[in-house]
Amino acid sequence: MPEKNLHELTATEIVSRISAGKTTAEAVARACLDYIAEREPAVQAWQFLDPKLVIQQAQALDSGTSIGPLQGVPVGMKDIIDTADMPTEYGTPIHAGHRPHMDAACVALTRRAGGIIMGKTVTTEFANRHPGKTMHPMDPKRTPGGSSSGSAAAVGCSMIPLAIGTQTTGSTIRPAAYNGCVGYRPTWGDLRLAGVMEAAGSLDTLGLIARSVEDIALYRNILIGVPTEALPATPCQPPRVGVCRTQFWDITDDATKHAIESCAAAMAKGGAKVSDLTLPASFDPIEEIHQRISSFEFARNRAWEINHHYEKISKTLRENRLKHGLAYSFEEYREARAQAEALRLQLDDIFRDYDVILTPSAPGEPPVGLNATGSAAFSSIWTACHNPSITLPLFSGPNKLPIGVQLVTRRDTDRYLFEAARWTNALYGR
Secondary structure (H helix, E strand, O other), X not given: OOOOOHHHOOHHHHHHHHHOOOOOHHHXXXXXXXXXXXXXXXXXXXXXXXXXXXXXXXHHHXXXXXXXXXXXXXXXXXXXXXXXXXXXXXXXXXXXXXXXXXXXXXXXXHHHOOOXXXXXXXOOHHHOOOOOOOOEOOEOOEOOOOOOHHHHXXXXXXXXXXXXXEEOOOOOHHHHHHOOOEEEEOOOOOOOOOOEOOOOOOOOEEEEEEOOHHHHHHHHHHHHOOOOOXXXXXXXXXXXXXXXXXXXXXXXXXXXXXXXXXXXXXXXXXOOEEEEOOOOHHHOXXXXXXXXXXXXXXXXXXXXXXXXXXHHOOHHHHXXXXXXXXXXXXXXXXXXXXXXXXXXXXXXXXXXOOOEEEEEOOOXXXXXXXXXXXXXXXXXXXXXXXXXXXXXXXXXXXXXXXXEEEEEOOOOOHHHHHHHHHHHHHHOOO
């Protein structure tokens, strides 16, 4: 296998090389900056990038005496995450040039671990439906997904090894799948959101995007504040797998259907106990339940912008999320929250018979068009139920674009999710 260029290294590879004295944080940063300069005109993944500030961070790390667990790793931050030394504009002209006075918790923890905050990646407007400027790195006519569009595109085309997005519906899993990345949405409540714009607090999480499961596991440990511990050298024992096509199977393209069936067959051949899982009818309205919760909360969170800058909010957002959210009554919202909690308990019971659920990450390849970000239906169930999930870039479609498969586990079993993901990757020699 040919030697990787520095910008192509994973986070764990960068830390290993810097620790061994084989490269420096500055060398890695410069390699990434050079590649960004080459690709950015066609991709438009960055909302803010200051090469001088990047090099200053790298040189400070190289002149220090300690080696952090994320030493010298360039990290992209979605532009709804506050940074004290960079603007945070939330994907809207309303907040153009806004300068927070402190770092978000995830930014501060990243710096403490030796990571380099590379810049701010493009988000959709208020991390919602209206797209930003980012284009798919493999086909500029197609969406990179959203709302963490810049984070996924930057990692997917090897500008950086690691990025943080967020997820309120499918804003990490979907763009990660579209861009051929590993994307992770944690158990709700595990990763701190101080300094991150709230979309819908009952559903919001950070989302981690990388090119390896090991990088995701490393970064999660850093963000929850536990000692970094490598995943076991030997992947987990073959799991009990439920193949969940869900009520959205009809909108899935043939290539994605084939990917799920092929992955299920590979898992069975690898020793897993694989069976079909059909969710009870009580899950049928979960997309509407999710929408009521997320729209109600989102609309009220944007009260200041509605009051003072309504004309600067996109028509897409005004006529969809805000209109619906403001129309829901508190009683409808409270009922939806109660329904969601009941479904979480039901799913806990279902997981007594399964270790892992296998399901699509998205209905297909990234669709043509830059006016929308694709369907998030295949994330709405697991997001509403607060379960951890991960998408793995194991397949491609008829246009040679990535197709991810999504693994979901019981709440609070994120570490096992990573082990199951490594076991699945191993089936494909990865």
